[in-house]
Amino acid sequence: MKLSFPNPSRCFDASHRRVCFWGYDRTIEISFFVGMDALNRLCPDMSDAESGFLQAFDAVRNRIQEVADKVYTRDGRDSCAYILAAEDF
Secondary structure (H helix, E strand, O other): OOOEOOOOOEEEEOOOOEEEEEEEEOOEEEEEEEEHHHHHHHOOOOOOOHHHHHHHHHHOHHHHHHHHHHHHHHOOOOOOEEEEOHHHO
16 A cells, blocks of 8 residues: 655754654654755755755655655565665655
């Protein structure tokens, strides 16, 4: 079963310099984090300010969600939190 992403919310985690968003496997909420390295690979011109992270995420949201679904399935659904690295893209 593919993840669903009905909640368009995302937030910036300043302490780890990454964006957090959520997917759902039926009723189970799964947290995903996309770090600066991954976002910079997808959007090389992004600003390193919070607004730059969020704008980059929004610009490539569909691609990020596709990768999140693949990582979640590949890792056997053993966790409720995943970090998407540059190598995943």
